[in-house]
Amino acid sequence: MKHLKKDFVAWVIVVLFVMMVFTIYHQMNQNRYEYIENKDDDSYEQLHPIVSEKMEELLDKATKQNIHVVITETVRTMEKQEELYAQGRSSEGNIITYAQAGESYHNYGLAIDFAIENSQGDVIWDTSYDGNNNGKSDWLEVADIAKELGFEWGGDWPNFKDFPHLQMSFGLSIEELKKGKRPLK
Ligand SMILES: [Zn+2]
Incomplete structure (x- = not known):
C-alpha cells in the first residue's frame, strides 16, 4: 500500500509538471503576438x-x-x-x-x-x-x-x-x- 501511494504521488507530480510546462509555453506564445483584424488599414499604426x-x-x-x-x-x-x-x-x-x-x-x-x-x-x-x-x-x-x-x-x-x-x-x-x-x- 505504501509503495502504491508513493507511485501515485509521483505520477501526480509528473502530470502537474507537464501541465505547467504546457501552460507556460502556451502563455508565452500567446503573449508575444496578436493578430489584427484590418491588416490592410495602416492608418492606425503607431510607433510601438x-x-x-x-x-x-x-x-x-x-x-x-x-x-x-x-x-x-x-x-x-x-x-x-x-x-x-x-x-x-x-x-x-x-x-x-x-x-x-x-x-x-x-x-x-x-x-x-x-x-x-x-x-x-x-x-x-x-x-x-x-x-x-x-x-x-x-x-x-x-x-x-x-x-x-x-x-x-x-x-x-x-x-x-x-x-x-x-x-x-x-x-x-x-x-x-x-x-x-x-x-x-
Ligand atoms: Zn529606416
Missing part, C-alpha cells in the same frame, strides 16, 4: 511603445556622450513607402529604399531613422563626424548604443546598408507582419 521607450533612452544616452541625435522618421504609411520606392525608379532622384509598401518595419511602427545635429545646428548624415572629439565617429557611437538597447542597425546589413535605420522586429518577419501578425504592446 517599446520602440518609443528605447528611442527616448537612445536620445538620453547619446546626449550624455555629447551627441545630439535627431529622429528623422518613425512610422511610415504605405502611401509614403510607395512614394519613396518610386524615387529613383519611376520618379526622379536616387534610389533610397528597396522596400515596397508593407515591406519596411517603418510601416508597422517598428523602425526609426536618425541623423546627427552638428555643433552649428545642422542636421547631418556624415557617418565620420566626430563632434564630441573622442576619436570615434558619433554615428557609430549612436549605432552601438542603439544595438545595446536591442535595436537592429541597418548599417550592419550585408547588401543595401541603411545607416540611419534602426528597427525592432520582435521576432516577426515582414511576411508575418503582412499577414496581420503584430508584437503585443
Whole structure:
C-alpha cells in the first residue's frame, strides 16, 4: 500500500509538471503576438511603445556622450513607402529604399531613422563626424548604443546598408507582419 501511494504521488507530480510546462509555453506564445483584424488599414499604426521607450533612452544616452541625435522618421504609411520606392525608379532622384509598401518595419511602427545635429545646428548624415572629439565617429557611437538597447542597425546589413535605420522586429518577419501578425504592446 505504501509503495502504491508513493507511485501515485509521483505520477501526480509528473502530470502537474507537464501541465505547467504546457501552460507556460502556451502563455508565452500567446503573449508575444496578436493578430489584427484590418491588416490592410495602416492608418492606425503607431510607433510601438517599446520602440518609443528605447528611442527616448537612445536620445538620453547619446546626449550624455555629447551627441545630439535627431529622429528623422518613425512610422511610415504605405502611401509614403510607395512614394519613396518610386524615387529613383519611376520618379526622379536616387534610389533610397528597396522596400515596397508593407515591406519596411517603418510601416508597422517598428523602425526609426536618425541623423546627427552638428555643433552649428545642422542636421547631418556624415557617418565620420566626430563632434564630441573622442576619436570615434558619433554615428557609430549612436549605432552601438542603439544595438545595446536591442535595436537592429541597418548599417550592419550585408547588401543595401541603411545607416540611419534602426528597427525592432520582435521576432516577426515582414511576411508575418503582412499577414496581420503584430508584437503585443
Ligand atoms: Zn529606416
